Amino acid sequence: MIRFLIRRFVGGVIVLIVISIITFWLFYALPKLLHSNPAALYAGRSPSPATIAAVSQKLGLDKPFWTQYWDFMKGIFVGRTFGTGVAAAVCHRPCLGFSFINNEPVWGEITSDLPVDISLAIGASIIWLTTGVATGVLSALRSGTIFDRTAMTVALAGVSLPIYFTGLLSLAIFSYGPHWLQIFPNVHFVGFTQSPISWARNLVLPWVCLAFLYAALYARLTRSTMLETMSEDFVRTARAKGLPERTVIFRHALRSAITPIVTIFGLDVGLLLGGAVLTEQVFGFVGIGKLAIISIGDRDLPVVLGVTLFAAFFVVVANIIVDVAYAYVDPRVTYS
């Protein structure tokens, strides 16, 4: 198991390095292909050549590609100082640099936006996992009945309706709608530490909309894997042994059917932590997704790099956790 973990960890680090090089290169090479100095973008209106040169030097854009890249990677582990003397700007580790646009430390910008995505992920994932799996199991057990058919039709709707549709619809009804339906007026993000009740209240609509989308997927997936598993030999054996039906379903069948769910759950939560762009946009939350959009629009390289690395990091870690969880969930899986 240890060797397995080490291998996966090293693999994850390699993935992150490759992603960072590619993102860096895109920002470095593209302006050169267009024959323009990237510093001009950050130098204000009608900048003189001297100003562009000064900005270029300040942002390190005049250095060769690998020097810039190395400076950036080094900063993550030991911090970095930009400039000298009184005007020097110190960036403590983990240093992801300063925004080209407003000079804020990138690490600070990302970590201040992260709570939005953590909040969205926590609530929505619990809701969709429980309702999705429960619905799937019930549908599988009552396969062919009205319940099953209704549940799967609703699930189909959930899978097909994009989040911006359900989100806007829920806002139109419960936020801007008729007075007697305005249960959630003025939806905006409130930090958990600021007011847990307000935090939860403002998150209900995005949680439900997100959960609807994912629960639908999980219900359908659970149903099909359960149906498949329920027809396996070992389930027949368990029944033949006289075990209570409950034990057969939960301890034996579900446990085996759950492996694809675990895989997808890890990936989904990992991706969600990296930024729920559409959800944030619809409900006006400024999370990592919104930060990504803003910084791409501004061509703010350090922030784009930071956001990309964060998102990739969450997915890589989620993948590793999921693979480890496999070994505990599915007794047939061993790592040696």
Add this chain to the structure above:
Amino acid sequence: MNPSTAKGGTLNVGVAGDVDYMDPARTYYAFSWDIHQLFSRTLLTFPDGVGQQALQPTADIATGPATPTNGDKTWSYTLKPGIKFQDGTTVTSKDIKYAIERTFATSVINGGPSYFATFLCPGGENSSGACTTYGGPYKNKAAVYGLSTISTPSANKIVFHLNQPFSEWNYVMTLFGTSPVEVKVDQNPKTGGANYNNNVQATGPYKIASYVPNKHIDLVRNPAYDPTTDGTRPALPNKINITTSFDSVTLDNDIVANTVDLDIGGTGVQPATQAKILQTSSLKARALDPITGFTRYIAILSETPPFNNIHCRQAVEWAMNKKEQQDARGGIYGGAIATTLGPPTLAGWKNFNEYPGTENGPDVAKAKAALTACGKPNGFHTTIVVTNQGKGPQQAQFLQNDLKAVGITANIKEFDPATYYSSVIGVPANLKKDGYGLAFAGWGPDWPAPYGFFENIVDPRKILPQGNSNYGACSDPKITSLIQQALSQTSPAAEYPFWQQVDETVNKDACDAPFTYDKALDLFSSRLKNVYIEPQFGIVDLRTLGVS
């Protein structure tokens, strides 16, 4: 709209983007300047209200505009007594000198207007725009208060010795680079330099309670502010909360629902909201549709053949359908037909039209005659460049059709707005190399007087290799001569006729073909008081607003 003098309450403002900087020396967005008026006082400012009177600089920290001596090169200002930073320290002339010195350190303090270095660099800037005789106050202690061209004979007197005559210097004194900065805050590495952005010391009626980038800016009353020293800031609300990175559609809905008071971005409501406003009389009653001060025009790139011939350029002026361009920009609520490059919100503006009749539609006959005159009776081929978002693509297509009607074939190339100005049309070498002939552009002034609008976009000496704003690359020597004559006048009013002629020459030469003055349909909450559009920014004046 809704006059009132009642104090109190919290003003709730939203904006779709964010300020570029809180550091007054570095900010360049119009709406950011509007917000800065609340906490960054400047030597001079603009009066409240509308009309030409609101376009003349008036007292803020200084007792009033200066009358220049020494051929428009020496400008003296007296500071009012009793102006303090938020920590209670009295503002002196040295604090203003230091604030301007910071703008010379372009490797630390960059992003804002660079006029101070241009006119105060001892001996003048070199050919690439660098001031080699003074590099800012961060290099060594001697550089602090070391700029020889600003003298501070006493704590309440400051004198500027320009390196060349400049009749609009009073306008430069309205810029936020003149907002005083305390040396002890800015010379401390933790709170100064690039970090000053998070430690701005207020001199206005409000101070910054909290600034979280991309989230919000909260302003509260500044206890050290003395309202008797100020004539332009009623400062009615007790608190001002600005929520940034607001989703545009949500912001519109919130203003309609009266949970947010206004959108300070100043670019108007979304198209869907515009339809709602025009159909609902209660919404229409709390909407304004001002001219924003931006002119939209087509730069006819004279370095790209056949636009090196004036008649080929004039053919485009006659062929363009300005009414269609207006439609593409949102109809009569999105723009007013323009026949001058300078907008009506410029001091000394006069209307004229070098291409009579084109305000109603194209003149195909005259366009074809112009083509014959430039030796292309059967037309030619060229490339139109435009941004790929918003109204740009539609505008480009309309232009393409208009040109086709007179025999000019054009293909359209679209670019991302983030890089369009700085990297595409701002690099003259690329324009020539790629054969781009026509570029959609827009421009607003750094201050509402002719130099502040025209200089960077029509002065042949301002064609920069990178980040260029003189897209048309107008090189008529007549323009240079007129600008020089304008600058040597002893008062702004005396300059106006020369800049007028600059505008006329640019239009006659067809370097830039204006088609609309931007308008924006803005919506406000029903409780908002004292609402009007300040002409220098084209955005609602935050100074006068009340919510009680």
